[in-house]
Amino acid sequence: MEEQDLEVIHEFLVESYENLAKLDQELVALESRPNDKSLLAGIFRTFHTIKGTCGFLGFATLEKVTHQAENLLSQLRDGQRELTSSLVTLILETVDSVRRILSAIEAGGAEGGETFEPLIEKLRAAAQKGNEPLPPAAPAAAQTCPENVSDEDGPKSGSISDSNVRVGVEVLDKLMDLVGELVLARNQILQYNSEREEPVLNATSQRLNLITSELQSGVMKTRMQPIGVVWNKLPRVVRDTAVALGKQIRVEMDGAETELDRTIIEAIKDPLVHLVRNACDHGIERPEVRVRVGKAVQGTLSLRAYHEGGQVNIEIADDGAGIDAARLRQKAVDKGLLRPEESGRLSEKEALHLIFRPGFSTVEAVTNISGRGVGMDVVKSHIEKVGGAVDVVSQPGKGCAIRLKIPLTLAIIPGLVVGSGGERFVIPQVSLLELIRLEGDRRLENVNGTPVCRRRGSLLPVASLSDVLGLAGTAPAEAVNMVVLQAEDQQFGLLVDAIGDSQEIVVKPLGKQLKGLSVYAGATIMGDGRVALILDVRGIGQCSGVLADSRQQARGSREPQSRVESERRRLLLFRAGSFERLALPLSVVSRLEEFPRSSIEKAGGRHVVQYRGEILRLVPLGAVLEGTRPDIEIADPAPVVVVKDGARSVGLLVDEILDVAEEAVIARQKTTRKGLLGSAVVGTQVADFLDLNFVIRAAVEDWFDDVGKTPTPARILLAEGSGFSRGLIRGGLDMAGYTVLEASNFEEALRRLEEQPVDIALVAADLPPHGASALLDAVGARTEWHAIRVLTLAAGSETGLPDGLAKFDGDGVLKSVASLAAAIACDFQTPQHTTTGGRP
Amino acid sequence: MTTEAGQFATFVVSDLSFAVDVLRVQEVLQPQPMTRVPLACGVIEGLINLRGQIVTAIDMRRRLGLPPRGSGRPSMNMVIRYEDAAVSLLVDEIGDVLQLNPEALDEPPVNLDSAVRNIIRGIYKLPDRLLLVLDIERAVDLAQAMAA
Numbered sequence: 001m002e003e004q005d006l007e008v009i010h011e012f013l014v015e016s017y018e019n020l021a022k023l024d025q026e027l028v029a030l031e032s033r034p035n036d037k038s039l040l041a042g043i044f045r046t047f048h049t050i051k052g053t054c055g056f057l058g059f060a061t062l063e064k065v066t067h068q069a070e071n072l073l074s075q076l077r078d079g080q081r082e083l084t085s086s087l088v089t090l091i092l093e094t095v096d097s098v099r100r101i102l103s104a105i106e107a108g109g110a111e112g113g114e115t116f117e118p119l120i121e122k123l124r125a126a127a128q129k130g131n132e133p134l135p136p137a138a139p140a141a142a143q144t145c146p147e148n149v150s151d152e153d154g155p156k157s158g159s160i161s162d163s164n165v166r167v168g169v170e171v172l173d174k175l176m177d178l179v180g181e182l183v184l185a186r187n188q189i190l191q192y193n194s195e196r197e198e199p200v201l202n203a204t205s206q207r208l209n210l211i212t213s214e215l216q217s218g219v220m221k222t223r224m225q226p227i228g229v230v231w232n233k234l235p236r237v238v239r240d241t242a243v244a245l246g247k248q249i250r251v252e253m254d255g256a257e258t259e260l261d262r263t264i265i266e267a268i269k270d271p272l273v274h275l276v277r278n279a280c281d282h283g284i285e286r287p288e289v290r291v292r293v294g295k296a297v298q299g300t301l302s303l304r305a306y307h308e309g310g311q312v313n314i315e316i317a318d319d320g321a322g323i324d325a326a327r328l329r330q331k332a333v334d335k336g337l338l339r340p341e342e343s344g345r346l347s348e349k350e351a352l353h354l355i356f357r358p359g360f361s362t363v364e365a366v367t368n369i370s371g372r373g374v375g376m377d378v379v380k381s382h383i384e385k386v387g388g389a390v391d392v393v394s395q396p397g398k399g400c401a402i403r404l405k406i407p408l409t410l411a412i413i414p415g416l417v418v419g420s421g422g423e424r425f426v427i428p429q430v431s432l433l434e435l436i437r438l439e440g441d442r443r444l445e446n447v448n449g450t451p452v453c454r455r456r457g458s459l460l461p462v463a464s465l466s467d468v469l470g471l472a473g474t475a476p477a478e479a480v481n482m483v484v485l486q487a488e489d490q491q492f493g494l495l496v497d498a499i500g501d502s503q504e505i506v507v508k509p510l511g512k513q514l515k516g517l518s519v520y521a522g523a524t525i526m527g528d529g530r531v532a533l534i535l536d537v538r539g540i541g542q543c544s545g546v547l548a549d550s551r552q553q554a555r556g557s558r559e560p561q562s563r564v565e566s567e568r569r570r571l572l573l574f575r576a577g578s579f580e581r582l583a584l585p586l587s588v589v590s591r592l593e594e595f596p597r598s599s600i601e602k603a604g605g606r607h608v609v610q611y612r613g614e615i616l617r618l619v620p621l622g623a624v625l626e627g628t629r630p631d632i633e634i635a636d637p638a639p640v641v642v643v644k645d646g647a648r649s650v651g652l653l654v655d656e657i658l659d660v661a662e663e664a665v666i667a668r669q670k671t672t673r674k675g676l677l678g679s680a681v682v683g684t685q686v687a688d689f690l691d692l693n694f695v696i697r698a699a700v701e702d703w704f705d706d707v708g709k710t711p712t713p714a715r716i717l718l719a720e721g722s723g724f725s726r727g728l729i730r731g732g733l734d735m736a737g738y739t740v741l742e743a744s745n746f747e748e749a750l751r752r753l754e755e756q757p758v759d760i761a762l763v764a765a766d767l768p769p770h771g772a773s774a775l776l777d778a779v780g781a782r783t784e785w786h787a788i789r790v791l792t793l794a795a796g797s798e799t800g801l802p803d804g805l806a807k808f809d810g811d812g813v814l815k816s817v818a819s820l821a822a823a824i825a826c827d828f829q830t831p832q833h834t835t836t837g838g839r840p
Numbered sequence: 841m842t843t844e845a846g847q848f849a850t851f852v853v854s855d856l857s858f859a860v861d862v863l864r865v866q867e868v869l870q871p872q873p874m875t876r877v878p879l880a881c882g883v884i885e886g887l888i889n890l891r892g893q894i895v896t897a898i899d900m901r902r903r904l905g906l907p908p909r910g911s912g913r914p915s916m917n918m919v920i921r922y923e924d925a926a927v928s929l930l931v932d933e934i935g936d937v938l939q940l941n942p943e944a945l946d947e948p949p950v951n952l953d954s955a956v957r958n959i960i961r962g963i964y965k966l967p968d969r970l971l972l973v974l975d976i977e978r979a980v981d982l983a984q985a986m987a988a
Binding site: 176177178421423424469470471508509510511512513514517519520523525529530531532533 | 875877878880884889891893895927980
């Protein structure tokens with residue numbers, strides 16, 4: 001057998017023995033607590049793990065046994081059947097059999113001749129029978145067991161467990177601290193030695209120096225491992241999975257030398273195998289499908305690992321079909337994990353995160369490889385146990401990437417020492433792109449008070465470390481030092497007072513009292529024995545506002561801007577008026593439409609279009625942004641971005657829809673220009689971010705005013721002689737959700753008022769036959785109509801009522817009505833008659 | 841509570857005498873080089889290197905809402921074991937270890953300044969002075985310090 005395989009089997013045995021020992025206890029505990037779901041899930045996972053691994057190692061019998069046991073356990077876990085003691089016996093028997101097979105493997109590298117058919121049959125029968133009582137389990141397997149193997153049954157797996165000593169991490173931590181002390185003591189002795197010339201001391205201290213260094217690196221080594229240790233096994237996993245599924249998959253690896261703390265390696269080992277298997281099984285398509293959609297026959301699975309901002313990032317990406325968020329939503333509803341209305345509310349990202357829910361799997365058939373809904377929730381729980389996070393990014397049709405972010409609790413990283421405000425800080429080297437000294441011609445520039453720096457044709461946002469940390473700033477000097485940093489996909493410059501050495505540092509966690517500070521990733525002890533803080537580059541960027549904050553939303557920030565920034569992953573780019581590149585987060589866009597110019601009508605001074613059985617209001621975006629009148633040239637067909645807010649939609653009339661950009665924001669500048677949130681480099685060009693709130697507010701003033709204010713829509717009497725004006729005003733009122741009654745003259749208005757209660761009367765000053773005053777008097781004469789608020793509508797100059805509402809000022813009318821309606825809703829005591837100004 | 845032994849380490853902050861359960865005290869240190877932590881809560885004086893372990897130092901004067909120690913008056917570190925780790929309390933002077941009868945502990949008077957009252961468990965009436973027994977958990981709970 002190959003060296004590599006032996007190593008894999010060895011690890012498999014160690015791990016399986018440990019799991020089995022745990023299983024015995026868990027199963028006994030389960031008997032007394034048969035409804036303990038977490039216990040059942042744990043037992044199920046153990047079998048799942050063994051089954052999964054032995055599948056790849058080619059141990060067919062073991063796989064068969066565990067597969068059947070897993071079937072049975074999954075029924076128990078899902079509550080499809082009760083756990084009886086005969087079932088526990090059966091499972092324990094299975095555990096014993098598994099242990100025997102493992103002993104055989106350890107002894108001879110193969111499973112031995114035993115088939116375990118009776119046991120497999122019993123497990124199968126049990127799984128099929130559902131809740132029927134089982135015949136008492138006979139120790140059949142034990143009898144069929146070959147002698148040479150059963151001998152080893154008692155002192156199980158002696159050789160392997162003896163050759164490995166598992167040392168608690170706290171012991172290693174303690175050793176590490178002691179070595180740290182030793183290093184400091186050594187430094188002092190070396191210092192002392194250099195001051196005097198004593199040959200004996202000199203020789204001894206040299207020796208001490210050497211031994212200390214070796215001890216230090218030795219102790220370090222006990223904790224650090226390159227991630228390649230785990231990765232090396234993955235190509236085999238991929239190959240076997242691919243063969244089993246009839247797929248062709250190539251593995252790419254980048255960053256295998258990235259060193260990880262031992263505890264982290266342990267924690268990510270299983271999740272990685274799960275993720276890789278999942279990517280092969282669900283992600284990458286079968287060759288014929290790939291050919292059909294125009295991809296290379298061979299799928300690619302890429303593994304990437306790197307340190308970033310005090311964290312280790314591991315990315316498992318495939319170029320497969322990606323994840324269909326709509327299907328996830330549907331599946332969640334079908335499985336009863338979500339109610340249909342809940343699933344509709346999920347954002348794209350939240351929907352993708354459904355895959356991490358326990359019991360969630362979108363694959364119909366339960367295969368040997370995956371599809372039981374066990375993988376992803378285990379991955380998540382393992383990663384979160386070490387304080388990490390899992391994220392999933394998917395581009396339907398193009399592939400899917402799972403990103404693990406794992407904190408660097410104890411790792412040695414290269415860092416750059418910088419000084420600011422008289423303090424020393426360490427910047428992790430991985431976040432560092434370059435050092436720039438700004439002097440002479442090359443200096444900082446200001447955009448609206450925000451410092452920026454030109455760097456090879458692009459604008460780099462700049463922050464000052466002293467400002468971010470609130471340290472005493474130094475006087476502006478002739479030359480400034482800037483470090484260019486990268487966090488996630490964005491870059492920024494950080495001004496520091498001094499740039500020091502680059503050195504290897506040991507990251508130490510901060511105390512509980514300082515955990516809340518996002519600007520620090522930890523602390524380290526410098527050569528002189530003093531503590532220096534390690535900067536969290538992402539935290540610094542976010543704190544100073546030079547980085548879009550993707551976590552802000554999670555923290556519940558109500559800053560309006562963050563709503564746009566946080567969803568910067570996918571942006572819709574379009575052109576309107578003089579704005580060549582405008583951007584909106586795709587998440588606020590409900591549809592992109594093109595309407596023939598002939599279908600766009602003008603009503604109430606606005607452009608509207610009939611859309612899905614409703615009237616869709618169109619906002620001429622270019623005109624709104626430029627502050628000009630909305631008499632714009634409309635393209636034919638007119639491209640429209642439909643955005644949705646609550647139950648209502650509005651269409652943005654744009655000139656051209658350009659593109660959808662994926663997570664490409666590099667740098668951003670704030671702006672004071674109305675209608676724009678700021679600008680940013682998207683892809684390679686600058687784009688302006690649209691302030692949707694402003695645009696809608698400017699164009700549709702009543703959108704926000706009346707939303708949620710009136711519990712029952714106000715009833716409005718619209719008394720107006722001209723049918724044309726009536727229709728015009730009514731359109732706006734209808735859209736705002738009011739119940740509108742129409743009257744064309746005084747008589748009709750009275751009739752309407754008598755027929756049903758009315759909250760607001762809109763009366764045209766020129767209401768036939770005698771004008772508004774006749775109706776006002778009539779309303780004033782009846783006590784039961786005193787609650788009615790009256791608004792008069794004047795048609796500009798024709799009535800000589802300068803302060804009445806202008807009839808054609810649709811927005812003004814709507815606004816006044818909305819405020820009245822709100823007052824009614826609050827039972828606010830206002831005079832019975834309002835003219836919003838004077839009365840006729 | 842582990843006051844059965846009845847042994848208390850004492851320290852002085854301004855004109856107040858404090859006592860902590862001696863079993864919670866890890867060690868007492870001379871003034872240490874301190875690394876400031878910008879943006880941290882004001883009562884955190886900084887970080888010290890305690891033989892490779894990074895320990896947060898809390899200034900008891902600020903914690904108690906007292907005026908700052910005059911310059912030239914170094915602060916002593918009383919390193920307290922707290923949740924698997926350690927914190928250092930910066931105090932003016934370190935006193936003796938005293939044997940005290942736990943039953944003689946009095947409730948803190950209600951009119952005591954809340955910054956002090958919130959972080960003590962009670963008061964011992966010594967012949968020459970009053971000794972305030974520090975509630976370590978509350979004293980190092982900085983969420984509380986921020987609110988105070």
